Amino acid sequence: MDIKNLTQEIAIRQNFDKIVTYWNMLPDPDPILRKIGKDITVYRELLTDPHLFSAVQQRKAGVLSLNWELRQQNSSQNEFDLINEFLNTLNLENLIDQLLNTPLFGFTVFEIVWGKQGNFLIPNRIDEKPQEWFFFDQFNNLNIKKNSNSIKLDGEIVNPLKFILVQHKPTYQNPYGERVLSRCFWPVTFKRGGLKFWITFTEKYGNPFLIGKLPRGSAQQEIDNLLTSLENMIQDAVAVIPDDSSIDIKEAQRSSSVEVFRELMNFQNNEISKAILTQTLTTEVQDTGTYAASKTMSDMLANVQLADKKLVERALNKIIDLIYQVNFNSTDKPRFILYEEEDVDKLLAERDQLLVNTGIKFTKDYYIRNYNLLPEDFELVNTQNPQSNFADKTNAKVFQDNLSQSSIDEIANQLPDKLLQLQIESTLKPVLTLIQNGETYETIMEELSKTYPAMSTNQLEDLLSKLLFISEITGRNSAS
Incomplete structure (x- = not known):
């Protein structure tokens, strides 16, 4: 086996695209920009479209609404406190909003302005810079442009500690990344063109047609004067004409043509929604639809926002890595995460309560992971009370459910049958007498409420307490 070239890259663009070696700048492969001969600034202009802006804000809102947390992991307390203080001094909401421009433009570049904080270098500012100031070279390295007025465009590889x-x-x-706004260029362009024609159409056919009539052979001056009067009448609805002239008003009937423009606008808006949100229902309210369709679209949007969330987390953790690279030698670093604040899962809590009642003890890591708790928010304590278990019917039932059938049978066989029968008969005898002698249900219930305080249940309760005690001992021995 020839392993000599396994560690070398063979298929590289320098072997196929000779022009790259001269320019050093890798051309942007975006088909829209190459066709119209413009740079990425044309995509920023698209955001003036109200529907596109609304869709972008809706996509960003899913991540901006999340809470953030710095997890200490195995980092030291001093390092963790420093990073946590740094994040709290940042305008994180604004920074995250700028990071979420990355899917729109394919890539974003942030410049870090470092400053002294005690014995450490900490970023004072992190600012997004325009994409058109940068390019990728033939090795896919990010370069900042220089000599922009020169015929040969050149650049300089950015300092990785300075630019993110x-x-x-x-x-x-395509190191320039996938641009969502590239999918919106033609829908927005067609929409603007259609809107222009729609306005012209509305101006033309929205007002009634005024037709002036003059006697045959009228002079051109009279015709021009009447035409001027009609034009003024469109604005003021007032005109003065000779008594031998007349004006007819005809209403325009073009409702079907208006619907064509409206359908064009709606189609372009739907295309924009699909490009930004991968669905249309949340931005376009339709007359028809099903719950299943809306649920599917909601899940699709959630997946898009989940990908954006991971992108933001990677970027913030990259900044933390740079702070460690400049200030520390440690490899154990805290991690920045975004999470959605949710109510405690009721089903999970009920299940955990049942398991705790059976003797299972969960660790702090389990509660932190499943209930979004911080380690300092709680402590594990022993809440089991052997005395209260005898009187707690719920605990008794849970305990009984976990006993083996053989243990129950063994305990039951040891009880004298006549003793148990006598205790039950003596306790329930007043109730049986009431049922036999009662005429109606209401009468029985009324007499029962009077008789119950006089019923003696002490001996039966004592017997059952002893039974539960024996059952618990047997169960614990079986578990051991």
Whole structure:
């Protein structure tokens, strides 16, 4: 086996695209930008469209609404406190909002301005910079442009401690990333063009047609004067004409043509929604639909926002890594996470309560992981009370459910049958007498309420307490 070239890259663009070696700048492969001959700034102009802006804000809102937390992991307390203080001084909401521009433009670049804080270097500012100031070279390295007025565009590889690159689905062929706004260019363009024609159409056919009539052979001056009067009448609805002239008003009937423009606008809006949100229902209220369809679309949007959430977490953790690279030698670092604040899962809590009642003890890590608790928020204590278990019918039932059938049979066989029968008969005898002699249900219930305080249940309760005590001892021995 020839393993000499296994560690070398063979299929590289320098072997196939000679022009790259001269320019050093890898051309942006975006088909829209290459066709119209413009740079990425054209995509920023698209955000002036109200529907596109609304869809973008809806996508961002899913991540911006999340809570953030810095998990200490195995990092030291001093390092954790420093990073936590740094994050609390940042305008995190604004930074996350800028990070969420990455899927829109394919990539974003942030410049860090470092400052002294005691004995440490900590970022004072983290600012998003325009994408058109940067490019990728033939080795997919990020470069900042220089000599922009020169024929040969050149650049300089950025300092990785100074600039942070965040990319959306980059590839070797396209390090500029996948741009969602690229899918919105033509829908927004067609929408603007259609809107222009729609306004012209409305101006033309929205007002009634005014037709002036003059006697045959009228002079051109009279015709021009009447035309001027009609034009003024459209604005003021008032006109003065000769008594031998007349004006007819005809209403325009073009409702079907208006619907064509409206359908065009709605179609383009739906295309924009699908590009940004992968679905349309949350931005376009339709007359028809099903709960299943809306649930599916909601799940699709949740998946998109989950991917955006992971992108933000990676970027913030990259910043934490840079702080460690500049200040510490430790490899154990805290991690930044985003999470959604949820109510405690009732089913999970009820299940855990039943398991605790059977003797299972959960660790703190389990509660932190499943209930979003912080380690300092709680302590594990022993809540079991052997004395109260005898009187707690719920605990008794849970305990009984966990006993083996053989243990129950063994305990039951040891009880004298006549003793148990006598205790039950003596206790329930007043109730049986009432049922036999009562005429109606209401009469029986009324007499029973009077008789119950006089019933003697002490001996039966004592017998059952002893039975539960024997059962508990037997169960614990069986578990051991």
